[in-house]
Amino acid sequence: MSPKAQCIFERGSSVIIHTHPFQRTLSSLPPAKHCSHRKMLAEVLLGVFFLIVCVYFLDAKPKNLPPGLWGLPVVGYIFSMLPLPEQIKNLQRRFGDIASWRIGSKITILISDFAIIKNAFGHPNITGRADLFSFAIASYFKNVGIINSSGSQWQNARRFALRHLKDFGLGKTSLENTIIPEVNHLINEIVKEEGKPMEISNALNVSVLNVLWKLVADQRYNINDEELLFFQNIIHEIFETLQGPIVFLDYLPWLLQILPCWVINKVMKVDIIEYNRNTLHGFLKKIIEEHKKSRIPHNPRDYIDAYLDQEEEEKHNPNSSFKLEFLDLLVTIGDLFVAGSDTSSSTFRWMIALMAVNPDVQTKVQAEIDAAVPCDRVPNLNDRKNLQYLEAMLNEVHRHASFGPLGLPHLVSEDTDLEGYILPKGSIVMANIFSCHFDSRYWKYPVKFYPEHFIDENGKCMTKREGFLPFSIGRRVCPGETLARMELFLFTSAVLQQFTIKSPPGEKIVAEADPNKHLFHHVKPYKVVFERRPHTIQT
Known part of the structure; x- marks a missing residue:
C-alpha cells in the first residue's frame, strides 16, 4: 500500500x-x-x-425596499444573457411600476409610472447625480459642470448657464436669426443629392453644432470644415463608448483594482474615453484662451465671455459656493455640446425615417405648411401657432424615438419615502421613459405613429401631457429643451416645405431603434430620397 x-x-x-x-x-x-x-x-x-x-x-436587504432583484454579495444580480431593454421589461413585468435592482454594490430603483416619476424627480432628496465611473470620468471625477454635478454647485451652474444663454437668444425668437441660415445651408446640401438615395449626416450635424457654437463661442463653421467634423466625430464616439462594457465599471468599481490595464483599456475602452475627453477639451481650451485675449470685460459676446466676467467678480467673493474656475468652464461647455448636438441631430434623423415610413402623415403636414406659410420664404417661429399638426407630429417623434429611454440617473441623498417604500441613501433612481411612452394607460395607439395623440378637442397641440417626458421632468429637466424644440421645428418645417421624403426605389425603411445601442435610441441606419416639391423657393 x-x-x-x-x-x-x-x-x-x-x-x-x-x-x-x-x-x-x-x-x-x-x-x-x-x-x-x-x-x-x-x-x-x-x-x-x-x-x-x-x-x-x-449584505442585508434594506427594510421596506421596493420589490425586486437582490442577488449575491459583491456582484448583486447581473447574471442574465438578455439585452438590457428586455431585462428592464422583465423587471417591470415581475415587480410593477416601482422596482429595485441591485447591480454590484449599487441599488437601482426603476420607476415606470409617470405620476411616480414626477413625484420622485420633484423631491429635493432625489436631485443628485449618481456616482458612476462613465459619467465622472468626463468631469475628471470632480463636482464641476452641469451634467454630473450635484448640490449647490449644480444649482448655481444650471442657474448661471440658463440666465446667460438666454441673454444670447436661448428660448427667444431672436435665435431664429442664427438657426434659419443653418437651415438654408442644410437644404442646399440636400439639393446637391436631390433624387438620389442619401444619408443625412455631416451636413445636419454641423448645422446643429453651429447653433450651439453661436451661443457658446460666437463662431460658426462651414459644412465641410474638417476640424469641426472631427469635433463632431469625437462627440459621436463618446456616445458610442458610453454604451459599451464601461458600464461594468459603473456598478462594479472594484474591477479597477483587480483587472489588468489591458482589459480596462482594450475591453472597457477607458483609454478611448480619456482620449476623446482630452481631445474634446483640448479643442475647447484653445477657444477659451482666444476669448481671454480678445474679450472686452463686461461686454460679453457669448457664454464664454459671460463666464470669464463672472469668474473675475467671484474672485473677490470668498463666501461664494459656486466654483467658477477654468475646469468648470471647460467641462460645462463640453456638457453643452455633448448634450445638445447628438441628441438633436438624432431626433431629426428619426423624423426623416418616420416621414418616409408614414407618407400619409407627411402629406398632412405639408398641406398644413402650404396653407399657413407663403411659398416665397421658409417657416419661422411666428408660424408655430398655425402649424399645430406639425407640432403634434414632432411630439410624436419624441415619443416614438424615446432617445434616452432611461433618462439620466438620479442619486438619493438621504433615506426617502416614496409610495410607501424607503429609497435608501446612495441608491440610484432611473425613470423608465420608454415604458411611459408606450403605455396604453396614456396612449390610444401606443405602437402606432399617431400625431393625433397630441391634438386636443379644439385642434390644438398639447406639448405637455401625462406619460410624456422626452426631456425628463422635475428639478433636473433638460435645460436645453427650448433650444431643441426650436431647432427641430425650424429644420423640419423647412425641409418638409421643400421636399417629399421617400424610401429609395425597391427598398423599405424601418424606423426602429438600432438594437446595438442600449442606453440611447439611435434609429437604424438608412438612406432616403429627397424629392423636390413643385413651387418651392430656391434658398
Whole structure:
C-alpha cells in the first residue's frame, strides 16, 4: 500500500492503519494533537460563523425596499444573457411600476409610472447625480459642470448657464436669426443629392453644432470644415463608448483594482474615453484662451465671455459656493455640446425615417405648411401657432424615438419615502421613459405613429401631457429643451416645405431603434430620397 493510500499512527505497541487520510478519527490521535485539532476546528468554525454574520448584516436587504432583484454579495444580480431593454421589461413585468435592482454594490430603483416619476424627480432628496465611473470620468471625477454635478454647485451652474444663454437668444425668437441660415445651408446640401438615395449626416450635424457654437463661442463653421467634423466625430464616439462594457465599471468599481490595464483599456475602452475627453477639451481650451485675449470685460459676446466676467467678480467673493474656475468652464461647455448636438441631430434623423415610413402623415403636414406659410420664404417661429399638426407630429417623434429611454440617473441623498417604500441613501433612481411612452394607460395607439395623440378637442397641440417626458421632468429637466424644440421645428418645417421624403426605389425603411445601442435610441441606419416639391423657393 502506497504512502498516499494509508496513514500509520503508533500508540504504544499497537498500529492503526487507515485506508485514507479523511477516515481518521479524533480518538485515534495522541492526546496533544487531539486538543490542537479541536482548537483549530473551533477557530475555523468561529471564523466561518463571523464571516456569515458579517455578510448577513453588511449584505442585508434594506427594510421596506421596493420589490425586486437582490442577488449575491459583491456582484448583486447581473447574471442574465438578455439585452438590457428586455431585462428592464422583465423587471417591470415581475415587480410593477416601482422596482429595485441591485447591480454590484449599487441599488437601482426603476420607476415606470409617470405620476411616480414626477413625484420622485420633484423631491429635493432625489436631485443628485449618481456616482458612476462613465459619467465622472468626463468631469475628471470632480463636482464641476452641469451634467454630473450635484448640490449647490449644480444649482448655481444650471442657474448661471440658463440666465446667460438666454441673454444670447436661448428660448427667444431672436435665435431664429442664427438657426434659419443653418437651415438654408442644410437644404442646399440636400439639393446637391436631390433624387438620389442619401444619408443625412455631416451636413445636419454641423448645422446643429453651429447653433450651439453661436451661443457658446460666437463662431460658426462651414459644412465641410474638417476640424469641426472631427469635433463632431469625437462627440459621436463618446456616445458610442458610453454604451459599451464601461458600464461594468459603473456598478462594479472594484474591477479597477483587480483587472489588468489591458482589459480596462482594450475591453472597457477607458483609454478611448480619456482620449476623446482630452481631445474634446483640448479643442475647447484653445477657444477659451482666444476669448481671454480678445474679450472686452463686461461686454460679453457669448457664454464664454459671460463666464470669464463672472469668474473675475467671484474672485473677490470668498463666501461664494459656486466654483467658477477654468475646469468648470471647460467641462460645462463640453456638457453643452455633448448634450445638445447628438441628441438633436438624432431626433431629426428619426423624423426623416418616420416621414418616409408614414407618407400619409407627411402629406398632412405639408398641406398644413402650404396653407399657413407663403411659398416665397421658409417657416419661422411666428408660424408655430398655425402649424399645430406639425407640432403634434414632432411630439410624436419624441415619443416614438424615446432617445434616452432611461433618462439620466438620479442619486438619493438621504433615506426617502416614496409610495410607501424607503429609497435608501446612495441608491440610484432611473425613470423608465420608454415604458411611459408606450403605455396604453396614456396612449390610444401606443405602437402606432399617431400625431393625433397630441391634438386636443379644439385642434390644438398639447406639448405637455401625462406619460410624456422626452426631456425628463422635475428639478433636473433638460435645460436645453427650448433650444431643441426650436431647432427641430425650424429644420423640419423647412425641409418638409421643400421636399417629399421617400424610401429609395425597391427598398423599405424601418424606423426602429438600432438594437446595438442600449442606453440611447439611435434609429437604424438608412438612406432616403429627397424629392423636390413643385413651387418651392430656391434658398
